[in-house]
Amino acid sequence: MKNYYKDLKLTKSEIEDNKHREVVGGLWEEIGKLQFDFLVSKGLKPEYSLLDVGCGALRGGIPFINYLNKGNYYGIDINQYLIEAGKRELEKAGLLDKQPNFLVNEGFQFDLFSRKFDFAIAQSVFTHLPLNVIHRCLVNIEKSLKKGGKFFVTFFESDDKFNLEGISQCRDVITFLDRDPYHYHYSVFPYLIEGLPLKIEYIGDWKHPRNQKMLCFSK
Ligand SMILES: C[S@@+](CC[C@H](N)C(=O)[O-])C[C@H]1O[C@@H](n2cnc3c(N)ncnc32)[C@H](O)[C@@H]1O
Structure with missing residues (x-):
């Protein structure tokens, strides 16, 4: 299954023009x-990871x-150019001394x-992933959450498990059962x-402007 974000490339000048901001939505x-x-x-606290x-x-x-607090943020992404753009955003925001950690993976x-984490979030990520890839993410997050840790995830919802048609989620997003952007029936989780x-x-509902819904997995 093709992952749009895996093959995406951004030049230095595109990053200077903030193209990465559009690319992530x-x-x-x-x-x-x-x-x-x-x-x-x-309940996120500065001392949480x-x-x-x-x-x-x-x-x-x-x-x-x-x-x-310094060193408590860990970001992981499939796309090296988006992480590079993020480091540029960090520099512009004057936050380099906060020493965040990054991994392209x-x-x-x-x-x-x-290390293990207090909190984790995947915002607008499962919306782009097929179910077997989501499964891998959930199996791995369990191993990396502290006891009591929480993983917040957004997804596009389908109310009817057997609907094979696209769903209009908002003015500019239609979601699909079997292609990106994906919707899911809650029962699969x-x-x-x-x-x-x-x-x-x-x-x-958590007031997402494109009607993404929120889940919480806790350990
Ligand atoms: C719509 S963007 C959202 C980015 C960010 N969470 C935000 O709110 O701006 C989706 C992100 O998921 C990343 N992604 C897609 N598949 C991934 C994977 N298998 N592992 C890690 N990141 C992935 C993409 O590269 C992209 O940065």
């Missing part, structure tokens, strides 16, 4: 603040890094960070974690 300030405010409302799965160019990363190998020491909570 635009609404840079709004969706950055939305995910930051949401995690703080769920945070794993940003599919961190991209740090739309959420910048407010998170600003808030967290395709297989959700969170153990390469050699409890199925994927069956047998793992994880619990799932359906949070649902």
Whole structure:
């Protein structure tokens, strides 16, 4: 299955022109603040370690890094150019001294960070992934969460498991059962974690402008 983000390349001048902000979906300030405010409302503290799965160019990363204590932010992404763009954003925001950690990685190998996390988030990531890839992510996150740790995930929802048609989620996004951007029936997520020491909570609406819903997996 082709992953758009895996093959994406950005030149230095495209990064200078902020093309990366559009590539991750635009609404840079709004969706950055939305995910930051949401995690703080769920109890994120400066002393927590945070794993940003599919961190991209740090739309959420910048407010998170600003808030967290030095060294507590960990970003992982499949695309090296988006992480490069994120480092440029970090420099512009004057946050290099916060010493965030980054990894370019395709297989959700969170153990390469050699630590466990209090909180993790995947914002607009499962919306681009087929179910078997999501399964890999969930199996691996369980190994990298502290006991009591939480993994917040957004997804596009389908209310009808047997609907094969596209769903209009908002003015400019149609989602699909079997191609990017994907929608899922909620029931697939409890199925994927069956047998793992994880619990799932359906949070649902969290005021995402494109109607992405929120889930929480906790250990
Ligand atoms: C729509 S962007 C969202 C980025 C970021 N979470 C944000 O809110 O701006 C989706 C991100 O998921 C990343 N991604 C896609 N597949 C991935 C994978 N298998 N492992 C890690 N990151 C992945 C993409 O490279 C991209 O940065």
